[in-house]
Amino acid sequence: MIASIRAIDVETARNLKGIFFDIDDTFTTNGKIPAVAYQGLWTLKESGLKVVPITGRPAGWCDHIARMWPVDAVVGENGAFYFRFDERAGKLTKRFLDPAPVRCEKRVLLQAVEKDVLSSVPGTALASDQPYRETDLAIDFREDVEPLGWPAVERICAVFRKHGATCKVSSIHVNGWFGDYNKLHMTRIMANELWGVDLEADRRFYLFCGDSPNDEPMFEFFPHSAGVRNVLQFADRMSRLPAFVADREGGAGFAEIAETVLSLRAT
Structure with a gap:
């Protein structure tokens, strides 16, 4: 039985340093980003948390996301690379796993x-x-x-x-x-190279939000993981489920997770 996102405790929320999240059907609903989800992302970013989409979407999309969304970086194509826009230098940096x-x-x-x-x-x-x-x-x-x-x-x-x-x-x-990498593999590389963070040691300080089987490595790795409601449609085909689940689906579920975390941090 997956606990409701509202079961997350105050101490866990206050100790979080960042939020990682899938895009399709986690941040979006029927292919669109709801206003509440995008506002939730901005609010998370402005609160001082690291925010990074971890997606299967392509390099072309990730170029745009890194430049124009309020994010610290983006991991794309299921872990083949991460992109980061350096605000001070005004430049996009690209880090591919393969040359x-x-x-x-x-x-x-x-x-x-x-x-x-x-x-x-x-x-x-x-x-x-x-x-x-x-x-x-x-x-x-x-x-x-x-x-x-x-x-x-x-x-x-x-x-x-x-x-x-x-x-x-x-x-x-x-x-x-071709290769044995996944979303988690590149997320760990990204955190180490950009922030000097060893996620193996610090995984409890980060929350991952997702919705489908390709998020299983992240659900397994992060003790504080959350699924939007539609993750339950895959429950019988997944061996690793999130620790918490939102009451709402898609982007509305992401907004619910963001609101819950931010409310607890303000307590």
């Missing part, structure tokens, strides 16, 4: 996976944000295509694994890549 030549080699391998998935799993399509990706392949199963059932999602995953690729399921895409 450019390796990324090029892996993109060639992913072309074969793409062809195999699209020919063997009817109803799938490349994600509409694929042209802006640097490191992975995103297969759409419910964003811009007619929603496919879980058996189709499992067939997509099987094709990725057949080619030796890693894959993770989000609420809208199956993302696959």
